[in-house]
Amino acid sequence: MSEKQLSPTFRLLRAVGMNYSEEEYGDVSLARAAGRFFGNLYHALLVSMMDWWILEPVNPRLLRPRLLRGLGCRVGKGVFVGDHVRIDLNHADRIRIEDHVHIAAGCRLLCHQRDLRDYYVGGDYARLGYRYGEIRLCRGCLIGMESFVLPGVTVGEGAIVGAGSLVTKDIPAWTIATGRPAAVVKHIPEKP
Incomplete structure (x- = not known):
């Protein structure tokens, strides 16, 4: 699929360095990308807690x-x-x-x-x-x-x-x- 055929959301995500595959992820929305971002923040907190030396x-x-x-x-x-x-x-x-x-x-x-x-x-x-x-x-x-x-x-x-x-x-x-x-x-x- 050429860059011109991609949805505006895909073009925006690619412009900021996220190379999503439209075939794999379907039509990714900004809301879905934001949800994944905030979900990953929660996961990052849990992962960081795994290595807190005080614990x-x-x-x-x-x-x-x-x-x-x-x-x-x-x-x-x-x-x-x-x-x-x-x-x-x-x-x-x-x-x-x-x-x-x-x-x-x-x-x-x-x-x-x-x-x-x-x-x-x-x-x-x-x-x-x-x-x-x-x-x-x-x-x-x-x-x-x-x-x-x-x-x-x-x-x-x-x-x-x-x-x-x-x-x-x-x-x-x-x-x-x-x-x-x-x-x-x-x-x-x-x-x-």
């Missing part, structure tokens, strides 16, 4: 799980959330964290990414649509420090994801996975 004694097990619920995540009991953990704010409702999950510091949980299936030489990356997926962290799993979990991934019960991993596919229960992309390196044995 550090209660942050990992009490405050951060509650703040994630406030952002839209489904969070179970006894969840540990380390500092500087970031989630996909606009799609937090796609994140399910079951009981006794540990998410170490600096992790990222991403529920959307650009869909590159229709990207070719000469294409415009900014006009590509997105691929969405839910993230499910099953009971008692651990996501190691500075790891990324991508859309559509389930980390099985009791699984351990090593530090710095990029989780692009499901991780089976009771395994240890590490790497970029994460791959299973060990199966956790049953207690004799």
Whole structure:
């Protein structure tokens, strides 16, 4: 679609640096853009509270799980959330964290990414649509420090994801996975 064919709202949003895809978002109104802006301010406040150092004694097990619920995540009991953990704010409702999950510091949980299936030489990356997926962290799993979990991934019960991993596919229960992309390196044995 040429710039002349875009609605006045789209032209205004593009003029201020917001490159919305009309195919993806439909006819975006100023009211919708303003609503998203103020909603994001609320989310920004909740996200900033996750790292307030004065609350550090209660942050990992009490405050951060509650703040994630406030952002839209489904969070179970006894969840540990380390500092500087970031989630996909606009799609937090796609994140399910079951009981006794540990998410170490600096992790990222991403529920959307650009869909590159229709990207070719000469294409415009900014006009590509997105691929969405839910993230499910099953009971008692651990996501190691500075790891990324991508859309559509389930980390099985009791699984351990090593530090710095990029989780692009499901991780089976009771395994240890590490790497970029994460791959299973060990199966956790049953207690004799």
